[in-house]
Amino acid sequence: MEFLKSQMDYIFFIYGMSFFILASSSLLLIRDQKVKLPWFWLGLFGFTHALNEWLDIFSISVGDNPVFGMLRLTVILLSFVFLAEFSWLSFLALKGRPLSQWFFIPWLLLVYSGWYFGKDSGLNFTCRYFLGFVSSFSAGIILYLHALKLKNPQRRLIATLGLFIGAYSFTQLIISSPPALLNNTLLNQDNFIRFFGFPVQLLRAALIMCAAFTILTYWYLSQGLLNSSGLGKKERRRVLLIGSAYLILAISGCLITQKIGAYFRQSNVDELSAKANTVSAAVNFRRVETLTASAADIGTPDYERLKEQLKAINEANVDLTYVYLMRFDNGRIVFLADSEPDSSANSSTPGQVYEEASPELKAKFLSRRTFIVDAYTDRWGSWISAFAPVVDLRNNKIVALIGMDMDVNIWQQKMFLHRLLGILISFCMFILFFVFFVISRINRASNERIAVSQKHLQTLIDNIPSPVFYKNTQGAYLGCNFAFAQFFGLDKKAVIGKNQFDLNPPGIAEINYKIDMKLFSLPNGGTKIYESEILDAQGIKHIMLLNKSTYPGPDGKIAGLVGVMQDITERKNREIRLLALNRAVEQSPAVVVITDKDGNITYVNPKFVQLTGYGYQEAIGKNPRILRSEEQPREFYKNLWDTILAGGQWRGEFHNKRKDGSLYWESASISPVKDSKGVITNFIAVKEDITERKRILEELKQKNTALEKLDQLKSDFVSMVSHELRTPLSITKEGISLVLDGVTGSINPKQGKILTTSKNNIDRLARIINSLLDISKIESGRVELKKKNVDFRGLIKNVFAAFENKAKEKGLELRINLPKEQGPDLYIDEDRIIQVFTNLIGNAIKFTERGHIDVSLAQKDEEVEFTISDTGIGIAAEDLPKVFNKFLQFGRAAGAGEKGTGLGLSIAKGLIELHRGRIWVESGPGKGTKFIFTLPKYHEGQKAREYIEDAIEEANKANTHLTSVIATLAYSDKIKSISEELMREMEKIIRSKLYRSKDLVLQYPKEFFILMRDCGKNSGVMVQERIEQALRIYFENNNLANEMKLNFGLAVYPDEAINYHGLVNKARGV
């Protein structure tokens, strides 16, 4: 206890330090988001209270005085006010409403009343009790209640803090000089220390340290430096380090103080001893010896002289209270003289026994040494005394002892004063340590913040899809984002340190480098945006938009630049494409009109202006109906709008009016433009001036009609002519026959011969006429073939029978070669083909003298090939091309027999070609002749043609449109042939998509003809698309999509073709 009492000053230092730490910890929490308490005020409380305690040190060390006391009181009052403020604001934070101001008034009044009741000590009492206790207790409670309200796991710490502060509040009640009531209770510092053995300040210090520690722990947790498993290793070590450092600091401070105190104590002791020695030497021992130690001494000159000397010495030494002489007499210590005047109560009469003398003192008395007796109490008070022997120099006997008393308190004060130095040193150490700690904390915090912000920055720029980089003023890359590294095919880390020339080829790098340097040279930095071609890791050129900005360093000067690259290659390409498209539309020979969704014109191209006469500005905003002539019915426009509003494409022809009123025709295709949601935003019309075309078509139609009329006329003419020619022939022939037959009487042979000759020539004439009519009909396409299925074997056999004899007559062999297998039928006009055979075989017989005539046939895929070959005289090479011409005959040397007409071969050719076959000749002089012709095999397709031709006829008569769609099947080599089943299936699907009964589908080999009567182009296209889609789906579902495809073509009668061939060819795309 005594030891601790002597360490009070240091204890106050520690006490103050703990408040300081509490205050600093509180300040850390100011930024805490979770517990929004007015930590600032707690901090202020801590700081001021620390100041107060440190001032208390001074009161111990230097001594108290009223002014100093007032100062300390003010400080402590202030600190409690801060604490009260903390409580009040915490209450506000807790309850949301402030504590009534009236709450504090009574307390303040009470505090003030202390002054009236007890001046300083009263004020001290009231201050501590009514302000200190109340504010700290309320703070504790509020903290505890606040902790209950919190949800986070750290709330326990807040509650603990509350508890500590609450406990501390109770220690406030234990004060140094309480009012009389509490003098004998524990609520007295001295009693406390007597009871517990340690001063209450130590308890307070401990509680405050615990509170500070709680706050620090809380702060650590809220910083995330603690995790669930306790402190992170690094932090743990750091905390340990700091804790140990603090402990070492405290202990070493104590030791230093102690050592310094001890040192100075010793020096003071020495000083005191020295003083005692000096005094003892100064005293005249002889005089001392004359003293009797009795009342008789009073008044004697020696006595008086000694007393004055003692008095003088006492006065000379302010810190001494008494100086006196003592003698050891019969085992008792008696006073001889002292420095007090006789009249004083404290003086000792000579001979007065010093009863309080302890045996140790007595023992020391005789030791002949100067000694110090430390801290003892006698009737005069508590002292530290120095004793020095007065020695009789003559016989070295101790005559008396000089005693010097110093008040213990004064001594203590001296000690404390000296210890102050130690405390100051400790204080400096502590402050240094604290500052160092704070600085390193700030540093670390700022580093962490930099690291975190850099990490954030890195994450941020990594998330930017465009390449981002930053470099220093030397041009070396300091960092970049993922996109940048990837672009150049490098690792992010690898980029750091590299420069422009490492990443780009010299040309590009040079340009960029110049720009960088330019930016760096600007006094306030700047930004530059420009386009550059950059090669990526694969060497592909990208056009990049580069945005470079300088950034300043902490010293305000330019530290580097940040760059962002944006790949605008695609954009540039699109721009070029757009430009090209734009130009295409501008320069298009077709008229382009774009309207908004309400049909108002937003754009027209120059061709529009040229065609309609309306200028660009005139047309914008107007509705296309300004072009309407009144020629077309309302339904026409209604149909147009219905189609395009429904999202479909409309094609048709407008009879429009120019600005000058003149009319023109245009063929238009109008489609809607939809946005990504399928909502119509615009309409586009592409139109073509077809006025000329229409005029030509009209002319053509008229000419055609005229031609047809002409044709009809010709037909009639031919019929009439044939009738007119034949009638006289018949009559003449009949007349001759009659006479020849003897109906009119008998005739002589000569008459007979002449008449016969005449008759033969009539026949010849008849044949010529027939041939002429035939060829005329064939050439003008007026021959109707009466086609039917014909078995060619039978055909050949007939022909053979007819000519067998003729050939025999001339001594020639007629041979027929028929293949063994049963062939298909031919779909031919039997009579006409017989006519062809007749002609060819007749010719063969005519022009062959010896040998044979062969008739053979060969079957091909689609046709049958007939060959009539003879061993006759052949045909000269120069004549070969003219063989099928009219009226040419070769080798008229052939004698008897029918004379030819010269038309036979051209008729044969015409007939064969009408059958869609081919005919040609192979021959050479003396090598015989071969005539070869082909006839198509019968297949379903023949029927289709009849249908189509009928349909054309009908459309012509009814003045309707006929649309024909031809779907041609294309398939890869993998497929050998198309099965009938597949064809049937496809036909079925097509059929299902034709919704009218008057529409037909016909099969050709590998083709489907779809015939739609009374159907125009638009509807036809719709149906075609329907069918196309249905078949596409069919192919996909049956895994045929890769092998097979149907190509569609469409043709409209009479717009695009006027006969079967025309229609079919257009639809086939030929």
Place this chain on the structure above:
Amino acid sequence: MSKAKLLIIDDESDLVEMLSLRLEANDYQVISASDGQDGLDKARSELPDLIILDVMLPKIDGYKVCRMLKFDEKYKQIPVILFTARTQASDIKLGADVGADAYITKPFEPDILLDKVAQLLKK
């Protein structure tokens, strides 16, 4: 057996003359008319056993005459041979449509004509 009565309706008088000579030489009785109307009248009044009918006739053409006769109950049993220079398929078809029993083209082979006549008369 009485001779069969043949009616020739043709506007070519020369031809009619030749034809008549031929037919009479073959033991037929021949009457003639030179236009459609006359032909019809004679057909109805004379009731021949066979009619040889030219197509190109004035007043009423041969097809019409044929049709009128053939669609008339009283005269439809009289066989009609159409006699013409027209050989188009359509003409022949037309002939069939109007009910002609035979069709002969000019110029004709006398044998063929005689055969046809005999054939038709036999029925």
